[in-house]
Each structure stands twice: as C-alpha cells, then as structure tokens.
Amino acid sequence: MINLTIDGIQVSVPKGSTILQAAAQAGIRIPTLCWHPDQAVKANCRICVCEVEGNRLLQAACSTPVTDGMVVKTKTPKVIEARTMILELILANHPQDCLNCIRNQNCELQDLAAEYFIRDNPFENKTRGYELDRSTPSIVRDQNKCVLCRRCIDACSVTQSVYALGLENRGVSSMVVPTLGEPLIESPCVMCGQCIHACPVGAIYENEQIDELLAAIADPDKVVVTQIAPAVRVALGEEIGMKTGDLPMEVLVNGLRQVGFDYVLHTNFTADLTIIEEGNELLKRLKEGGTLPMFTSCSPGWINFCETFYPDLIDNLSTCKSPQQMFGALVKTYWAEKMNIDPGNIYSVSIMPCTAKKYEASRPEMCDSGYRDVDLVLTTREIGRLFRMSGIDFSKLAPSQFDPWMGQYTGAAVIFGATGGVMEAALRTVYEIVTEQELQDVNFRMVRGMEGIKEAEVDLNGTVVKVAVAHGLSNARKVMDQVRAGQCDYHFIEIMACPGGCIGGGGQPITKANAKRAERIDAIYIEDEGLPIRKSHNNPEVKMIYNELLHEPLGYKSHELLHTHYQFKNKKYL
Amino acid sequence: MDYLKVISDHADVPGGILQAFHAVQAGLGYLPKEVIAEAARVFKISTADAHGVASFYSMFSVNSRGKNVIRICESAPCHVAGAAEVVAALERELGIKMGESTANGLFALEFTECVGQCQATPVITVNGKPYLDVKPAQIPSIIAEYS
Numbered sequence: 001m002i003n004l005t006i007d008g009i010q011v012s013v014p015k016g017s018t019i020l021q022a023a024a025q026a027g028i029r030i031p032t033l034c035w036h037p038d039q040a041v042k043a044n045c046r047i048c049v050c051e052v053e054g055n056r057l058l059q060a061a062c063s064t065p066v067t068d069g070m071v072v073k074t075k076t077p078k079v080i081e082a083r084t085m086i087l088e089l090i091l092a093n094h095p096q097d098c099l100n101c102i103r104n105q106n107c108e109l110q111d112l113a114a115e116y117f118i119r120d121n122p123f124e125n126k127t128r129g130y131e132l133d134r135s136t137p138s139i140v141r142d143q144n145k146c147v148l149c150r151r152c153i154d155a156c157s158v159t160q161s162v163y164a165l166g167l168e169n170r171g172v173s174s175m176v177v178p179t180l181g182e183p184l185i186e187s188p189c190v191m192c193g194q195c196i197h198a199c200p201v202g203a204i205y206e207n208e209q210i211d212e213l214l215a216a217i218a219d220p221d222k223v224v225v226t227q228i229a230p231a232v233r234v235a236l237g238e239e240i241g242m243k244t245g246d247l248p249m250e251v252l253v254n255g256l257r258q259v260g261f262d263y264v265l266h267t268n269f270t271a272d273l274t275i276i277e278e279g280n281e282l283l284k285r286l287k288e289g290g291t292l293p294m295f296t297s298c299s300p301g302w303i304n305f306c307e308t309f310y311p312d313l314i315d316n317l318s319t320c321k322s323p324q325q326m327f328g329a330l331v332k333t334y335w336a337e338k339m340n341i342d343p344g345n346i347y348s349v350s351i352m353p354c355t356a357k358k359y360e361a362s363r364p365e366m367c368d369s370g371y372r373d374v375d376l377v378l379t380t381r382e383i384g385r386l387f388r389m390s391g392i393d394f395s396k397l398a399p400s401q402f403d404p405w406m407g408q409y410t411g412a413a414v415i416f417g418a419t420g421g422v423m424e425a426a427l428r429t430v431y432e433i434v435t436e437q438e439l440q441d442v443n444f445r446m447v448r449g450m451e452g453i454k455e456a457e458v459d460l461n462g463t464v465v466k467v468a469v470a471h472g473l474s475n476a477r478k479v480m481d482q483v484r485a486g487q488c489d490y491h492f493i494e495i496m497a498c499p500g501g502c503i504g505g506g507g508q509p510i511t512k513a514n515a516k517r518a519e520r521i522d523a524i525y526i527e528d529e530g531l532p533i534r535k536s537h538n539n540p541e542v543k544m545i546y547n548e549l550l551h552e553p554l555g556y557k558s559h560e561l562l563h564t565h566y567q568f569k570n571k572k573y574l
Numbered sequence: 575m576d577y578l579k580v581i582s583d584h585a586d587v588p589g590g591i592l593q594a595f596h597a598v599q600a601g602l603g604y605l606p607k608e609v610i611a612e613a614a615r616v617f618k619i620s621t622a623d624a625h626g627v628a629s630f631y632s633m634f635s636v637n638s639r640g641k642n643v644i645r646i647c648e649s650a651p652c653h654v655a656g657a658a659e660v661v662a663a664l665e666r667e668l669g670i671k672m673g674e675s676t677a678n679g680l681f682a683l684e685f686t687e688c689v690g691q692c693q694a695t696p697v698i699t700v701n702g703k704p705y706l707d708v709k710p711a712q713i714p715s716i717i718a719e720y721s
C-alpha cells in the first residue's frame with residue numbers, strides 16, 4: 001500500500017493507483033474529461049491537473065501514479081486558474097449552442113463550464129465550420145462540438161474492433177474523422193452507437209426522429225402501433241428520474257398511450273417467436289449437417305459486422321430476422337387481419353435500445369408485408385425525451401395492459417435484453433423439444449454476466465451441445481477468428497454487438513461506465529424471475545400464431561415473413 | 575508508379591510505413607487513399623490509423639491534389655482556341671501531367687467543363703479565379719503568383 005496526503009487528508013491506496021483514484025477514495029472529486037472509467041488513460045485534456053509537492057509543473061491526476069509520501073493539492077488557486085484556462089480554450093472553439101444541443105443537461109463539458117463558472121471567456125469564440133455528417137440512418141456526427149478527447153476512437157477500436165474512427169492531422173487542425181476522412185457511411189462503421197456513450201459532449205448522437213412520430217400521431221388516417229424491445233424498460237426510467245429497473249412495464253404501456261400511440265404491443269412476443277424458429281433451425285442444422293456453429297442474428301450491429309468483416313461466415317448466421325423485423329412483418333399482415341385494419345394505414349414504430357436498428361429497418365429487403373415493415377425506430381433516449389416533454393408523473397400513472405395478439409411474452413423473451421439471454425432462452429426451449437421432458441431449473445447461469453466470452457456445454461439426453469456467448473464486437477472478433485480458423489467446436493454462438501447486450505445498446509440512456517450495464521442486467525433477471533411463464537414455447541399467443549398462420553416452425557409462412565438473407569458489405573477501406 | 579510494389583518492398587522494414595509513404599509521396603506528390611488503405615493492410619493496422627499517420631506529418635500530403643488547383647476548360651470553344659497548347663505549357667512548367675499534383679503539394683492540374691467565360695477563350699482558373707485569353711507564354715508568370 002502507498003500512503004499519501006491529498007488536500008491534507010491521509011489516504012492509503014494500492015500500488016499503481018493514480019492520484020485520481022486516490023482522491024476518489026479520500027472523497028475528493030477531481031474533474032476529468034478525456035478520462036473514461038473503462039478505457040485506457042489518454043491524458044490529453046489536462047483538466048485534471050493538480051499540484052504535487054516537489055514538482056514545478058502541474059500533474060495530470062488521471063495519469064500520475066501515486067508514490068509514498070506524496071503531497072497533492074487539488075484545488076489551489078494555481079490549479080483552478082489552469083483548469084479555468086483549459087476550459088476557456090476548449091470553449092473558444094466550441095459552438096455556444098447548449099440550448100439547441102441534444103446533450104443539454106447531460107454533457108460533461110457543460111457541467112465543467114458550470115462548475116468553474118466560466119462567464120466572460122477572454123478568448124474569442126471561433127467555431128470550426130465542419131458540416132454535420134448525416135450520412136448514416138443511425139448516427140450523426142458534429143465535429144464542431146468535438147473536444148478531441150478520443151474516447152470515441154477507443155470505443156470503436158478497442159471495445160468494438162471496428163476502427164471506423166481515427167485522428168486526422170495534428171495540433172490545432174487535428175480532428176476525429178471516420179476512415180480516411182470520408183463520411184461515416186463509407187467507413188466500416190456498423191452503427192452500434194458505442195461511440196455515442198463514450199462521447200462526453202454532443203459531438204456524436206442518434207439520428208433523432210421524434211418529429212416523424214409526432215407527425216404520424218397527428219395524422220388522423222394513421223394507426224400508430226408500437227413495439228418495445230425487452231431492454232428498453234429497465235433503462236428508460238433513468239431518463240425520467242427513476243432508478244434502473246424501477247419503471248413498471250404496465251406503467252410504461254400507459255405512458256405510451258398517453259403520448260399518443262394507438263396500440264401498444266411488445267417485441268417480446270416476437271422474441272419468443274424467434275426462439276421457436278431459431279431453436280428449430282439449430283436442431284435442423286444439427287440433424288441435417290447444416291453449417292455450424294450457428295450464430296444468432298438479432299443484433300443488427302453484429303449483422304453489419306459479420307457482413308463487413310466475416311463475409312465468409314455469413315452462412316453461419318441464423319436466417320431468422322431480428323425480433324424487431326419479425327414483428328414488423330407480422331403487424332402489417334397477421335395483426336392487421338386480426339384487428340381488421342388496413343395495413344396501408346398502419347404506422348409501425350419500434351422502440352429500441354439500439355441505433356443500428358434504425359439502419360436495419362431501412363434495409364430494402366425488410367418489406368415482406370408488402371409495405372415497409374417497420375416505419376420508424378426510436379431509441380430509448382428519444383422516448384425518454386418524449387416522456388419528459390409529456391409532463392407525466394410516472395409514479396402516479398395507472399398501469400395498463402398490452403393490446404392483444406402480439407403483446408404476450410415470457411421471461412425467456414425478457415432476457416433477450418442481456419448478454420447470454422438469447423442463448424439461455426433458446427436452451428430452455430431446445431432442451432424440452434429434444435428431451436421431451438420438462439426442464440426443472442430454467443436458469444442457465446453460466447451464460448450470464450459481463451464476462452466478455454462465456455462458454456457452456458449442455459447435455460440434451462446424450463447429445464452434448466457446446467455453446468458460446470460473446471458481447472462487444474472485439475470479443476465477437478476473437479470468437480470469429482477461432483471459427484474461421486476451425487479452432488473451436490461450438491454448435492451455437494450468441495453474439496451481441498454492444499457490451500452487456502442490448503441493455504448497453506447505442507440508443508440507451510447515456511452510459512459512461514460498464515457498472516451501469518451490470519445494474520441493468522440485474523434488473524432484467526429480476527423481471528424474468530417474476531414472470532409466470534419463462535419458456536418461449538409456452539407463450540399462449542405464440543401457440544396461437546402457429547395454429548392460425550404459421551402452422552410449423554421453419555414452414556412456408558415462416559420463410560416468407562420471418563426469415564431473411566445477408567450480403568457481403570464490400571467496404572472499400574477497412 | 576506501382577505503389578503496391580513500393581509498399582510491399584517496405585513490408586519487413588522497421589518503420590516501413592513511413593518509408594513507404596515517403597517513396598510514394600516522392601513519386602506521386604501525394605498519398606492517394608488507395609495507398610493509405612494498402613499500407614494499412616500490409617502493415618496490419620486499420621485504415622483509420624494509417625490515415626492518422628499519413629495526415630500527422632506535414633511532409634506527406636493526403637489531399638488528392640495540390641493546394642492551388644489549376645483548372646483548364648476543355649469544352650469545345652476553349653479547345654478550338656488552343657487549350658491544348660496551354661495544357662502543354664502548364665504540364666511543362668509544373669513537371670506533372672493533367673490530373674496530377676506537384677510533389678511539393680502546391681499545384682494540381684485538372685480539366686473542367688465550360689466556366690462561362692467563352693468570350694475570352696482559352697480560359698484557366700486558379701482556385702476558381704479565372705484567367706482569360708491565356709497564351710502559353712503567360713503560364714510561368716501565372717504560376718509564379720502562387721508559388
């Protein structure tokens with residue numbers, strides 16, 4: 001242990017700790033900007049500088065290791081003057097745009113400017129005049145607001161191994177740019193949105209489409225129907241001042257009715273359906289010698305990744321559409337018929353934790369209903385904004401039930417939101433199909449949790465199925481490289497593009513630390529435990545749709561509506 | 575220039591990417607995107623990172639053309655008025671062909687469509703500023719304005 005003094009307080013911390021960590025232990029918060037709890041230290045912003053006795057120059061707290069007997073002062077006039085100047089310089093070429101900014105009230109730079117009460121900036125404000133990059137349907141980049149902390153580069157390269165972002169030029173003209181300085185759509189970007197979470201300011205954000213929803217609600221001819229992904233509920237409360245997991249599902253349903261949705265249905269219904277189709281697809285591949293290992297296909301960022309970097313493994317992808325797109329295809333066919341509504345009048349909105357889903361819904365092949373299957377995708381954050389605007393006090397709002405035919409769900413669908421959840425849900429069903437026995441303990445704990453790559457073996461009456469689960473694309477890349485090299489004997493692999501799975505999706509409330517993702521995962525499993533039905537094949541509405549429309553898993557109708565194909569994304573520069 | 579070969583020649587050299595970029599820069603006057611992408615592949619880094627390296631050093635030019643873009647109109651009236659001789663003079667004076675940039679990154683030569691100054695052909699523009707009735711003999715002094 002190392003003993004030191006910070007602002008007169010004695011602290012004892014493990015060797016290798018930084019001043020920043022030691023100060024946190026002493027109860028002193030040192031401001032940071034380029035520092036990120038789950039990333040390597042970058043030490044490029046200098047906002048964290050402190051005085052260290054014996055050093056003439058101020059030291060960066062985030063990168064300076066503590067030494068025995070060190071005496072640190074974190075808020076001397078010299079320190080405050082330096083930090084103020086750093087902020088003034090950043091703000092000198094930052095747009096004075098907080099009122100119009102998507103990160104207003106949720107911005108690390110704004111917080112710092114307020115904390116250091118920057119009033120009259122002596123430096124003239126000169127913004128840099130970059131154009132917005134709106135080249136993708138998912139992500140918007142505004143380089144004018146970039147503070148060059150490089151956290152997005154770390155997220156894209158280290159966490160996601162996509163390498164779509166890099167630094168260009170140097171000194172005053174340096175800027176974070178997509179590959180070769182081209183628009184983002186030309187880069188290998190998979191639209192996962194992890195760079196949004198990493199960014200401390202409003203320089204990267206979702207393609208915000210709330211206005212399109214409001215226009216549809218205002219149109220008397222449109223029947224506005226929504227589906228909600230399983231990961232949304234646990235995090236949405238964070239946007240409206242509640243604790244993670246605390247917003248009850250039925251209250252959320254009523255909230256959606258309040259803001260103008262005509263019908264509220266659940267993506268969980270098609271998550272259960274996915275399990276039936278995908279589980280049977282796996283069994284068919286196992287029995288008939290199909291391409292193995294089979295990869296799950298519900299994460300569109302992962303699909304983009306596979307199509308871009310592993311085109312040779314496309315046949316390993318399950319042909320099942322994602323639950324969002326299954327839902328889209330069914331709501332304008334099956335559900336429209338049941339409700340006797342003209343599918344041409346249905347405006348199908350999906351509420352997702354994901355930015356890549358905006359892109360997925362726009363894929364040209366996603367119109368098997370004869371219309372665009374999903375008209376609009378809104379992220380959890382966008383619905384959060386709508387809820388805040390609505391003025392609803394959610395603690396007083398009465399619960400309301402989902403609308404019929406595509407609103408029932410099981411615990412197996414709920415856990416789709418967490419890494420390992422699709423795998424666990426599939427195992428719950430596949431086990432019972434193969435063994436024809438009831439599964440007593442439905443909990444497959446070995447595939448749960450934040451470990452990057454998880455493995456398990458499941459004995460199905462003598463047939464051993466080997467499975468793997470990876471989340472975050474750099475973990476996916478490790479598994480894919482093994483598959484490509486023929487170095488593993490998995491049968492089934494679940495991959496989610498985002499760390500933690502959908503609960504950490506690019507459209508979720510801004511999540512700086514992985515610790516928050518773990519909290520949301522806990523909330524997901526609590527919800528699963530509390531549900532009366534926890535196996536997808538026992539969902540009554542799923543049974544009904546097989547009786548009335550689909551007749552059998554992987555049947556003719558399923559192929560028409562619920563399955564898809566993939567294509568090599570031939571990006572010019574990787 | 576066979577940049578594929580230039581890059582692969584440096585593949586096993588320590589710091590080879592910089593040397594390869596030097597060689598290509600000397601030959602072409604800039605580092606085309608294809609070169610940066612190929613170097614990324616050979617040196618096993620991402621294209622985004624290779625672009626970072628190429629754009630960091632001021633001795634490399636990652637812009638596909640020189641700073642001052644000289645365009646010559648190749649539409650019919652200018653063509654008839656002797657644009658070809660002006661082209662030849664420009665190429666001789668700068669030591670590059672149309673479509674290329676000078677090694678110092680100062681000049682780029684491009685063709686353009688009619689720029690609407692047909693009353694005084696042939697026409698060239700430098701960074702958008704038109705020069706009318708251009709004679710080959712004037713080229714050195716026009717270039718000198720920007721050197």
Ligand code: SF4
Pocket residue numbers: 094095096097098099101102103104105107108109110145201202203
């Ligand atoms: S990024 Fe932050 S500081 Fe900049 S305009 Fe937006 S809210 Fe304000």
Ligand code: SF4
Pocket residue numbers: 139155156160162163164165188189190191192193194195196
């Ligand atoms: S969306 Fe994902 S892949 Fe695209 S730049 Fe951001 S982190 Fe990289």
Ligand code: SF4
Pocket residue numbers: 145146147148149150151152153176198199200201203204
């Ligand atoms: S875009 Fe955001 S995360 Fe990336 S360097 Fe700029 S401020 Fe940092």
Ligand code: FES
Pocket residue numbers: 031032033034035042043044045046047048049060061062063
């Ligand atoms: S937070 Fe320490 S240098 Fe940026």
Ligand code: FES
Pocket residue numbers: 647648649650651652653687688689690691692695696697
């Ligand atoms: S043809 Fe050359 S300016 Fe019109």
